[in-house]
Amino acid sequence: MYVDSMRFYIPGTSMKSFAADAALVVPVNTLEELVQKEIRALQGLSESVGNSLLRINAARSNYILFTRTGVSLDLPSEIAINGSLLKQVEEVQYLGFILNQNLSWRRHAGMVACKVARGLGM
Numbered sequence: 001m002y003v004d005s006m007r008f009y010i011p012g013t014s015m016k017s018f019a020a021d022a023a024l025v026v027p028v029n030t031l032e033e034l035v036q037k038e039i040r041a042l043q044g045l046s047e048s049v050g051n052s053l054l055r056i057n058a059a060r061s062n063y064i065l066f067t068r069t070g071v072s073l074d075l076p077s078e079i080a081i082n083g084s085l086l087k088q089v090e091e092v093q094y095l096g097f098i099l100n101q102n103l104s105w106r107r108h109a110g111m112v113a114c115k116v117a118r119g120l121g122m
Contacts, residue, residue, distance in 0.1 A: 013041050042081050058084030064092050066103055
């Protein structure tokens, strides 16, 4: 499946994938815009996946809202794909990086420091 085909469904959205990891990126300025674009993006994703005979495992899928530090966003609606609700998370690991909803690097840097210390026998 050509993942960049998502751009044909909603201008400005994109799909980033590597191996088994994939991220649907929907940049918005307001919560209302997020709800509208998110529904159309997931419909487009479902169609693309369905046309290629692939399936999305909703049990292993989740979503995260990235915001400025100190700004809290709760979606007024639940996000579902193929009838299964997706879990909202505060942090996600993607391609080895730990990203939290405020885009803080603190937890990721701590994980890397622990790995380095372990590798050095400390």
